[in-house]
Amino acid sequence: MLETQKTKLAFLCGSVLLCGAMAWFGGAGTLPGAENQGTPDIVRTGSAVGERQGGGTRDTGARAVQVTVCVSGAVQQPGLYTVAKGTRAQEIIVRAGGYTADADPDRVNLAKPCKDGTHIRVPRLSQRRLQELRQMQKAAPEGRLHG
Template sequence: MEHLEEIWLNHRNKIIMVIVLLIGAVVVGGKAYHPQTNVNNDPFMTTTSKRIPTTQKQSQVKGGKAVCVDIKGAVLHPGVYRLPGGSRVNEALIAAGHETPDADMNQVNRAKQLVDAQVIYVPKKGEQIPSLLSGGGSSISAANENNPSGSQEIVNLNTATKEQLCKITGIGDKKADLILQYRQEHGSFNSVDDLKNINGFGEKTVTKLKPMLAV
């Protein structure tokens, strides 16, 4: 014990210096193993903060307003689809799950550009496209251009204005008002047959109007 006290008295300055150096080394080493997180270099922060929804990126690429089209006929999933502006018929077919094996694609113009409220009809082999849907496998409704076949345009019940409804043979001013009133009170039509819920639209009337209407 006396020997240790003697060592301490003779060398305490050196011992204190060694202890200080050891503490300093531990502190510096701890910082080296715990670097400060740089938010700007965090890949998760970058991905999250700059992520753009797919539909938004598509719209930016296409550079136009989105359109809704009604795809009918020989496709896997017929229905109404929303696509970026500038899209083509081919992209609408992809959205609908592509054509069925019995589809006659020779009658469909895949390159045709889509417009809002357009009806795309894909016929089966041996089937002729209905005259109201002629024009490269599609017909345009609620659009400011003429039907290339010169026939009655297809009108979407859920988007048509009163003026567009009145152009349909069999729908006058009064019936057009009833259709608009139904939309305000009940929302969108699920099918053309929903017209039967409106007073003045009987079975025969709706049957005659079906080729000229879509939802």
């Protein structure tokens, strides 16, 4: 009878250890709260003066960490944007309607990944540079700078 109890106890302990190991290693390779972030979701929040309401989000099924980014300067729709953490500045500028005619995009790091509180400021061309571009445009065939 003592052997039977020892066998039952050993079986019970082994089962508990096996269940614990399965629970522990069953999620191997994942961290608690880690999720597949997929492609970034961009969501417009707030509105610029005179802007139409609407738009929406791109639902990829992934739940990414959202951050708020400020876009100002020479863009069509300056304002606050809620985007997935790590979204590149270029994507947010596109979401803001793109550049205005007097924008100087060469002075913006378009590859910059955004985090919460990032401020993307698109500077305007100086008056001198605008005049140079206008003169070049007039001199170019058919008023076009690029083919």
